[in-house]
Amino acid sequence: MPEIHNNPDRLLHSRKRHADGTVTTIDSEQAMDEIAARLTELIDTYGPRSVAMYLGTNGLPYPASALMGNAFMRGIESPMFFTANTIDQPGKQIALAAHGHWLGGDVDFHHADSWMLVGTNPLVSKAIGIPGQNPSQNLRAAIERGMKLIVIDPRRSQTAARAAIHLQPRPGEDVTILAGMLHIIIAEKWHDQAFLDENATGFDDLARAVAGFTPAYVAERADIPEEQLRDTARMFATHGVTRGMVNAGTGANFAMHGNLLEYLCLCLTTICGRWQRAGERVTRPNTLMPAFTAKAQPHPPYEGWGYGERLRVRGLTDTVSGMPTAALADEILLEGEGQVKALICIGGNPMAAWPDQRKTHRALQSLELLVTLDTEMSLTSRLADYVIAPMMQMETPAMTMGSELIKYYTSGTGIPAAYGQYVPRVVDPPPGSDLIEEWQFFLGLAKRMDLELWFVNFFGGGGGRFMESPPIVLQMNKDTHLSTEELFEQMCATSRIPLEEVRNHPHGNIFDVDAVVQPRDADCTDRLDVGNAHFLAELADVRATDFAAGRSDEAFPFRLIPRRHQNFMNSSGTALPALNRGKPFNPVYMHPDAVAALGLTSGDSVLVSSSHDTVPAVLEADDTLRRDVVAMHHAFGGLPTEDDEFREHGTNVGRLVPTDVDYDPVTGLPRQGNIAVAVSAFGAGRQRDAVPVSADRALG
Ligand SMILES: Nc1nc2c(c(=O)[nH]1)N[C@H]1C(S)=C(S)[C@@H](COP(=O)(O)OP(=O)(O)OC[C@H]3O[C@@H](n4cnc5c(=O)[nH]c(N)nc54)[C@H](O)[C@@H]3O)O[C@H]1N2
Ligand SMILES: Nc1nc2c(c(=O)[nH]1)N[C@H]1C(S)=C(S)[C@@H](COP(=O)(O)OP(=O)(O)OC[C@H]3O[C@@H](n4cnc5c(=O)[nH]c(N)nc54)[C@H](O)[C@@H]3O)O[C@H]1N2
Ligand SMILES: [Mo]
Secondary structure (H helix, E strand, O other): OHHHHOOOOOOOOEEEEOOOOOEEEEOHHHHHHHHHHHHHHHHHHHOHHHEEEEEOHHHOOOOOHHHHHHHHHHHHOOOOEEEHHHHOOOHHHHHHHHHOEEOOOOOOHHHOOEEEEEOOOHHHHOOOOOOOOOHHHHHHHHHHOOOEEEEEOOEOOOOHHHOOEEEOOOOOOHHHHHHHHHHHHHHOOOOOHHHHHHHEEOHHHHHHHOOOOOHHHHHHHHOOOHHHHHHHHHHHHHOOOOOOOEEEOHHHHOOOOHHHHHHHHHHHHHHOOOOOOOOOEOOOOOOOOOOOOOEOOEEOOOOOEEEEEEOOOOOOEEEOOOEOHHHHHHHHHOOOOOOOOEEEEEOOOHHHHOOOHHHHHHHHHHOOEEEEEOOOOOOOHHHOOEEEOEOOHHHOOEEOHHHHHHHHOOOOOOOOOOEEOEEOOOOOOOOOOOOEOHHHHHHHHHHHOOOOEEEEEEEEEHHHOEEEEEEEEEEEOOOOOOOHHHHHHHHOOOOOOOHHHHHOOOOOEEOOOOOEOEOOOOOOOOOEEOOOHHHHHHHHHHHHOOOOHHHOOOOOOEEEEEOOOOOOEOOEOOOOHHHHOOOOOOOEEEOHHHHHHOOOOOOOEEEEEOOOOEEEEEEEEOOOEOOOEEEEOOOOOOOHHHHHHHHHHOOOHHHHOOOOOOEOOOOOOEOOOOEEEEEEEOOOOOOHHHOOOOHHHHHO
16 A cells, blocks of 8 residues: 555656647546547437446445545436446345345354355455454464365365365366255255245255256366265354355456356355344444344345346346446447447546456547546556546545445355544645645536435445435535535434444554344245255256366467456556565466476477457466466456567457357356467467458557
8 A cells, every 4th residue: 555655656747648649648627628629529419328337346436436436427417337246246136136135234244164266266366255354363263263265166276275175176067066065965854944944935946946956076176086075065054153154256257157156156055044133143233334133134136237228238237236248338339329428437447457458448539528537647547538646545534334234245245343444634735736636626617517316325235225224315415515424424314333432543453243033023024045046947947058068179278357456456567676576567376287298498489379458478387276277366467559568568368359259148257267278389389470360450
């Protein structure tokens, strides 16, 4: 954080790109005047749908940014609000919609006897499963206490290296493995029949659907020892006396069937009865969010997709995980009624992180207006008409409400205690700078456009379909004058612990909240669903595919998988010497035997090709991988025209990912993992021109 804060290339003034291509600084008030005028013109000419917004990961540290961006979009009546969620793990919310929520909340890692992680590496990512406030220490304590950790990962990740069982399968077979575990658990009667009788429907359908996933079939298909699969099912279902859960991460979600994968994780949790029960402690009792009554009962499933705004491509719709971001470039490029002409990006970097970088490049270049809010001239900001320089985390007040809210995203996230912290501005913006808070930028636009805004702070999930407490709604208009501190006070008006009291603990505090899960309501007839017809049909499709057929592709013998970099959060900071320590690129990791078989060595330049495109990269031997798998960190690289500089800024993985070939029909999420690729020496052997040229490549 200090390195990023003190980035010598940090923007201290907003920028404007002129018609002749030159870029100058612009006063932020002037920028808001001009942007508001342009947006008004575009809305008058093409309608509100012509304006889209994209919220990336760096909108999240600012509690009011996303909510205000969303309020602005509702203010102009455009449905085109997108986030990074639908190129991340949208299956989590889709699965919750189909399965339902457990109102007693999830099990606390700190008290569990077993835990399973599927394609997630929380020791590096700090994201899901092991409480992220210090995952390494939390895991060590758990293992010392006797917890058995199970990790499924084609790579011996930092987390897998500490597991009691590490399954190292072919990538993309997680659905197969989970179905195999369900098969074994049901056959051995290790499931919790009493819990299911009271709380779930669909168990018989689920049992029938996993019948074909016999241990022998799963072992062969996933390339794991059958005995190890049996041990895994036994350990997860029967080890110890206190319950543990299962969490999946990006690795497993990107390899297709992410929704189904997340659904099967919930089914596994539910058939084993792995939820907090009546009389047990509430794991996430809320602090800056409202007090609520946790109850040992289900919240029933609800509609998760197929409603609201329809995209003009691939039959995609709005969903509980938001609008399909992988289709936004198409919505910009596709002419006709509804075409997107303006895009506002908050804390995101489409040119680095979106799939199909060439298509993204064409789309962003074709926009009539591109505005980014960014702390540096990111790849995307280099293409923008206006780059708004925002204040950074330490220059704005901060609070932990967002860290609590994330519990609605999936089990195993958030803070497993009544922890709260509020911190005032820590440092002043640099002298002479002209920086604006993101939410104030949107209020500034709204005032100029004379919009009435409803700022809505939700306490729930499922795109508002699951609410734990009533939302807080604030009306704003051109007469609104509010400091961030005042806004936070209003956002916390119904908090369990008053903001005033949280403020008295400048270093944060775990408050003494002794909440216990209450028994189910006498009249409650709601049920979780472990037999959702859509997902069981998808599972039947998985079972029916000829898995051996796709494996003998001699042109693309390796499978490319994702993994996170220890030192960077996606594209942020990759150019900073203090963080990249002299290695500003993302190598392609490959098992040393595979490196040798290609007659190559670590450090060689290579070409990585998928059926879609080819990118240059630096090779690095890594014996934690299967021999048939290579791995890369995403969000590196330059523009598609800057391939020659790959040793200076790395390789863009999104270049290898088409958005319209293999994609999820519900969320639009393309295959971002388990990608068939070839790796060949640079300059010798396979040449750039020898690889298949996709239409996009020819156009780009
Ligand atoms: N092939 C492939 N593609 C992927 C992935 C993958 O693993 N493989 N991962 C996917 C996932 S999980 C995600 S979440 C997305 C990420 O997609 P994005 O969120 O779009 O990408 P980031 O690189 O996180 O973008 C962060 C931007 O925020 C800027 N920034 C940094 N600090 C601040 C700040 O304080 N304020 C503001 N306003 N801006 C700031 C940075 O300069 C950068 O431009 O990528 C997805 N794409
Ligand atoms: N240091 C750091 N932390 C981060 C980020 C970062 O860039 N750097 N990014 C943040 C973001 S936006 C996100 S979404 C989270 C992501 O957090 P995670 O989902 O934990 O991401 P990774 O750390 O890449 O772990 C994914 C693991 O999946 C494995 N894997 C790949 N393919 C498969 C497969 O087909 N099946 C299985 N079972 N495993 C597979 C990889 O080897 C890898 O170990 O991390 C967040 N935290
Ligand atoms: Mo992410």
